Amino acid sequence: MFGKMGVSFLSTFPSMLPLVPVPSLSATRYPTQAVTIRCNKMEAEICDENGFRRRDILKCIGATVGMELIASSGKFVEEACAADLIQRRQRSELLSSIKGTLSTAINGKPDLIPSILTLTLNDALTYDKATKSGGPNGSIRFSSEISRPENKGLSAALDLIEEAKKEIDSFSKGGPISYADLIQYAGQAAVKATFLAAAIRKTGGNEEKGKLLYTAYGSNGQWGLFDKQFGRTDAQEADPEGRIPQWDKASVKEMKDKFSAVGLGPRQLAVMSAFLGPDQTATETLLASDPEVLPWVQKYQQSRETVSQTNYEVDLITTLTKLSTLGQQINSEAYTYPPQKVDITKLKL
Known part of the structure; x- marks a missing residue:
């Protein structure tokens, strides 16, 4: 069951696939164990015979998402x-x-x-x-x-x-x-x-x-x-x-x-x-x-x-x-105004 869930979950992050070893779809090779989730923290771990844990998946995904957010925030x-x-x-x-x-x-x-x-x-x-x-x-x-x-x-x-x-x-x-x-x-x-x-x-x-x-x-x-x-x-x-x-x-x-x-x-x-x-x-x-x-x-x-x-x-x-500041809340944006937009079509080269 975990193998199928792992493939489905990771498919939304293609850049992660080369980094994560996907276990075999054969369910008989993995033990069944109940999992309790609280505040996104795994209290029990499931691992395959190669020692691969779901926590590892979440760590890798979190790191990748974080890096992608940082990269995309540069312009902002x-x-x-x-x-x-x-x-x-x-x-x-x-x-x-x-x-x-x-x-x-x-x-x-x-x-x-x-x-x-x-x-x-x-x-x-x-x-x-x-x-x-x-x-x-x-x-x-x-x-x-x-x-x-x-x-x-x-x-x-x-x-x-x-x-x-x-x-x-x-x-x-x-x-x-x-x-x-x-x-x-x-x-x-x-x-x-x-x-x-x-x-x-x-x-x-x-x-x-x-x-x-x-x-x-x-x-x-x-x-x-x-x-x-x-x-x-x-x-x-x-x-x-x-x-x-x-x-x-x-x-x-x-x-x-x-x-x-x-x-x-x-x-x-x-x-x-x-x-x-x-x-x-x-x-x-x-x-x-x-x-x-x-x-x-x-x-x-x-x-x-x-x-x-x-x-x-x-x-x-x-x-x-x-x-001069007794009891005053200073508005640091006071007196500012939108900058004038430049019409690039009227620029002379």
Whole structure:
């Protein structure tokens, strides 16, 4: 009986036939034995006098099928890799254009930099760990949220972002940019502008030398992780009230408590001093009154006096990166679009 079953089964895999010795069809030469099959595993084996087992057949067939699947999947894998590269290039090109647009807008209104930084922070710090709600979701764009006391004076910064969004949406092939993304990247552009301005001051106001100094000593490469967080989703309503302090009226304890609530400590509070209201010097003076925050305030003040500002810049970028992802699920396929098909009939040889 097994001989007939073996021939019938193997006939569907012709490439296996030369490898598998098919036993004689004479049933009298083989013992009869019950077989129990569980989860495709043979608990009893049947073998002929030459020692050939059914398990051997299954192993050979499994190996052959596996090899055939791998061989046939080559084209699929290549196409998947190509599609992924196309999407990465699309997102990279759009992000580069977004940064250029924001940089131009901010350079035209540098007085709005403090407001842009606070806007970026306030949109992110609405995150609530207990309910996993809020965060950098663009909710600050709603009139009911931007008009709150903690967001007083930030409307002009939001207007700048609105204008930048119109321009970006006009050339984005993958759909409109989310406010959630744009607000965070506006914060990044504002940070870069402050470091570039500092480098220019250190070269006596020479813009060209300042750019060279920032390129040579700046920590621009530290933005890699921040740039990967591209694809935030917009909130459809304002975040709940009472989640953001009024920074210019808050005590150091209130500030510490708010940062602690999202997993940040005195170090991160000190490095974000420029984001906590329009007057960084006044904010740092207040923060320095707390013994836990004081060492970090001094550390970053000293770092800003150096040519590279490395300690200050790296810690600031790291903290902003964490804030910019609080509670967010990043859509890695956002802003991608089908590549244009080439009509080969119109190609000139």
